[in-house]
Amino acid sequence: MTDGAVPAQPPRGWRDFEFSTFDGARLYARVYGDGHRERLPAVCLPGLTRNSRDFHDLASDLSQDRKVIALDFRGRGRSAYSPGPDSYTPYVEMLDTLALMDAAAVPRAAIVGTSRGGIVAMLMAVARPTALAACVLNDIGPHIEPAGLLRIAGYVAHAPAPESWDHAVAIVRQINEPAFTGLDDAEWDRFARQIYRDVDGRPRADYDPRLAATLEPVSAARGYVPDMWPQFVALRHVPVLVVRGANSDLLTADTVAEMHALHPGMQALTVKDRGHAPFLTESGVPRAIRRLIERAHAA
Numbered sequence: 001m002t003d004g005a006v007p008a009q010p011p012r013g014w015r016d017f018e019f020s021t022f023d024g025a026r027l028y029a030r031v032y033g034d035g036h037r038e039r040l041p042a043v044c045l046p047g048l049t050r051n052s053r054d055f056h057d058l059a060s061d062l063s064q065d066r067k068v069i070a071l072d073f074r075g076r077g078r079s080a081y082s083p084g085p086d087s088y089t090p091y092v093e094m095l096d097t098l099a100l101m102d103a104a105a106v107p108r109a110a111i112v113g114t115s116r117g118g119i120v121a122m123l124m125a126v127a128r129p130t131a132l133a134a135c136v137l138n139d140i141g142p143h144i145e146p147a148g149l150l151r152i153a154g155y156v157a158h159a160p161a162p163e164s165w166d167h168a169v170a171i172v173r174q175i176n177e178p179a180f181t182g183l184d185d186a187e188w189d190r191f192a193r194q195i196y197r198d199v200d201g202r203p204r205a206d207y208d209p210r211l212a213a214t215l216e217p218v219s220a221a222r223g224y225v226p227d228m229w230p231q232f233v234a235l236r237h238v239p240v241l242v243v244r245g246a247n248s249d250l251l252t253a254d255t256v257a258e259m260h261a262l263h264p265g266m267q268a269l270t271v272k273d274r275g276h277a278p279f280l281t282e283s284g285v286p287r288a289i290r291r292l293i294e295r296a297h298a299a
Contacts, residue, residue, distance in 0.1 A: 013032060013056075013060050013063075014030040014031055014032045014056075014059070014070075015030070015031050015034060016028065016030065016031075017031045017069070017103075019099060019100055019103035019104070020099070021095065021096045021099045022095055022099060025074050025080050025082065025096070026079070026080045027071070027072065027073075027079040027080065027096060027099075027100070028052075028071075028072045028078035028079045029052060029069050029070060029072065029100055029104075030052045030056075030059070030069070030070045031067065031068075032059040032060060032063035032067070033062070033064065033065070033066055034067060036065055036067050037067065039065055039066040039067075040110055040133055040293055040297040041066055041067040041068065041069065041106050041110070042066065042068045042069070042110045042111075042112055043068075043069050043071065043097065043100070043106065043109045043111050043112070044058070044059060044068065044069065044070040044071065044112045044113075044114075044117070045071055045073070045093075045097060045111065045112065045113040045116075045117025045118070045121065046070075046071070046072070046073065046076070046114055046116070046117050047114045047115035047116050047117060047277060048152065048211065049076065049156060049195070049205075049207040049211060050114065050115075050194070051073075051076045051077030051194075051206055052071060052072050052077055053077070054070075055068075055070040055280070056070075057279075057280075057281045057286075058112070058280045058281060058289065061286050062286070062289070062290060062293070066293070067106070069100065069104055071096075071097060073096065073116075074087065074088070074092070075088055075207060075210070076206065076207045076208070077197075077207075081208045081210075082208070085208075085210040085211065085213045085214050088208070088211055089214070090116065090119045090123055091123060093116070094120045094123040094124055094127060097124065098131065101131060107130075107131065108130065108131055108132070108133050109132070109133060110132075110133050110134040110136070110292070110293045111131075111132055111135050111136070112135075112136040112138065112280070112289065113136065113137060113138060114138040114277050114280070115139060115140050115250070115276065115277050117138070118135075118137040118138060118139075118140035119140060119228065121135050121137065121235075122137075122142070122228055122231035122232055122234065122235065123231060125232075125234035125235045125238075126230075126231055126234045129234060129237060132235070132238050133238060133293075133296040133297070134238050134239045134292050134293055134296035135235055135239075135240045135241075136240075136241045136242075136289055136292065137241070137242045138243045138277050138280060139244055139245050139248050139250060139251050139276050139277035139278060140251060141242065141251050141255045141259055142228040142229045142231065142232035142255070142259065143228075143229075143255045144225055144251075145223075145249055145251070145252060146222060146223025146224050147223060147249055148223075148248070148249035148250035149218055149223040149250065150218070150222070150223040151249060152250075152276075153212075153215040153216075153219045153223070154219075156211060156215055157215065157216075157219075159171065159175075159205070161204075161205070162196065162202075162203045163202075164202065164203070165189075165192070165193075165203050167203075168192045168195075169188050169191075169192045172188060172191050172192040172195060173191075176191070176275065178247075178275070179245065179248070179249070179274070179275020179276065180247075180273065180275055181247070181273045182273045229262070232259060232263070235263065236262070236263050238296065239265065239267075239295050239296050240263055240267070240292075241269065241288060241289065241292045242259060242266060242269070243268075243269050243271060243277075243278055243280065243285060243288075244256055244268065244269070244270050245270075245271055245275045245276055245277060246270050246271060247273070247275040248274075248275055248276045248277070249275065250276045250277075253270075267288070269284070269285065269288050271285065
């Protein structure tokens with residue numbers, strides 16, 4: 001390298017993708033493995049306040065031989081915030097996901113849905129069943145435990161604003177350490193950087209704070225929300241993998257057993273030392289997801 005030359009930066013592994021939805025909102029997604037068009041693609045949908053960064057490791061693995069798209073729902077990550085909180089609903093997010101697939105010329109895909117993303121996947125199974133070739137439900141099912149939902153509503157509404165990255169890590173650790181055991185300092189730091197974005201060296205929540213308003217009815221109902229068994233049954237035409245954190249307070253082993261009774265071909269994987277929701281990078285999880293997608297591709 002000659003004097004003064006700038007060293008080449010390693011490729012980041014994805015390209016930015018922006019598209020417009022039915023109501024004109026401008027949303028963002030990451031596209032991995034763009035050159036692979038012959039194999040079944042995957043679309044990754046994040047949790048309530050999370051974003052496409054959660055799927056980076058999984059997408060990097062899967063995109064070795066297929067296209068993978070990870071979405072920022074509206075009001076999260078690099079997607080536009082809505083004028084008001086009324087459009088922050090799973091139904092609208094389902095329409096946004098279908099708009100993404102149309103814009104990216106992906107008529108059919110394996111859907112990987114974490115928490116809220118899994119709810120969106122179940123709605124898709126009713127609204128456009130041909131869009132789903134397989135489905136991964138990450139720590140979510142048709143019945144949500146009220147205590148877990150109330151916990152989420154509480155921290156979304158009342159989480160303190162971090163003053164530094166050390167403070168951000170401490171907040172994330174305090175909230176999650178009872179359910180996520182065995183993480184080292186580097187893993188807690190990464191956990192925090194998936195939740196917060198960096199603004200001039202300081203962490204900021206990477207979602208619209210008005211999302212908290214959408215959970216007020218949940219709090220008023222003491223965490224009870226309608227079950228989604230009919231929407232889950234609509235997934236019986238595709239291979240399904242349920243990933244459950246062993247310490248999850250949203251998805252119980254009993255609910256997984258009921259799901260299996262309704263979808264006998266469903267596969268289930270419990271991840272030890274994890275709560276809501278597993279990172280999908282734990283030992284054996286990426287391989288199980290890859291096998292599910294390959295099964296769907298071969299069908």
